[in-house]
Amino acid sequence: MVKSNKMNWKSILLIAGIISIASPLFAGGPWPQARGNGYFKLYQWWTVFDQHYTDTGELDPNVTTGVFNTSLYAEYGLTDRFTGILNAPLFSRNYMNNLISSTTGETLVEGEAINSIGDIDLGIKYGLTKPGSKFPVAATLILGIPSGQTAGGSQENLQTGDGEFNQFIRVDAGTSFKIGKQTNAYTSLYTGFNNRGNDFSEEVRFGLEAGAGLLNSKLWLIGRLDVVESLKNGATAATVNSTSIFANNTEFSSYSLEAAYYITPKIGVSASVAAAFRGEIIAAAPSYSVGVFLDLKK
Helix, strand or coil: ECCCCCCCCHCCCHHHHHHHHHHHCCCHCCCCCCCCEEEHHHHEEEEEEEEECCCCCCCCEEEEEEEEEEEEEEEEEECEEEEEEEEEEEEEEEEEECCCCCCCCCCCECCEEEECCCCCEEEEEEEEECCCCCCEEEEEEEEECCCCCCCCCCCCCCCCCCCCCEEEEEEEEEEEEECCCCCCEEEEEEEEEEEEEEEEECCCEEEEEEEEEECCCEEEEEEEEEEEEECCCCCCCCHCCCCCHHHHHHCCEEEEEEEEEEECCEEEEEEEEEEEEEEECECCCCCCEEEEEEEECC
């Protein structure tokens, strides 16, 4: 619970981009799944924050807000070069605590919550280089389906989706190698363009990833760096309902760390943490994720 002497709902900002930071990296970098192989992950993602980055990059307090997503992520090899992708928040919960006056102790606004599905991502990845290439390159198209709830609560400022259909096109390149004689490792980078609808600004995205398999590749440690730059060519935040959990004209630089452990050759568990170290109109708090996965290529 956060105390405040005034109500400023327009300062309660969170963006879809922060959710994508903690989600599995779409399409697994530049490596398509082989035909009939797949990767399936059921995971819980959440963040709780009481401050955010403003549109000038400064920190500002807000009423304590939380978002919880239970999601299914899947990759499946349609051919050796085409991989189908799904990221579906099957259950999404967005809540706000009571807004309390710091001078009188009076409850200015009662806390509320909504439960729904979230925005679903559907995609296809194509290997531009032949399977087994030392330096693979792949192109991916991700379609953001506006399946979440866009207005909930008495003030209609709770959401599980942004209400816009977007198309994210990205190119990944990378390589795998060994550290010493036994440790498998890889590194990859990507760049992409996110075309958004409903008066949201387009975005340029890029990032890199590196991972290493320890304990005979039973334990994978992965680090990621992601950057989102808004073209700021859409409507202003005020006209796109910035009082929701999804805002416009957002930018951030973030890191994430993930550990994945194979309990059996096919089944494993994972945990990750992500946070933005630079942002505009974005939550200033880490997000977390835990999950269980099935890896059919093992």
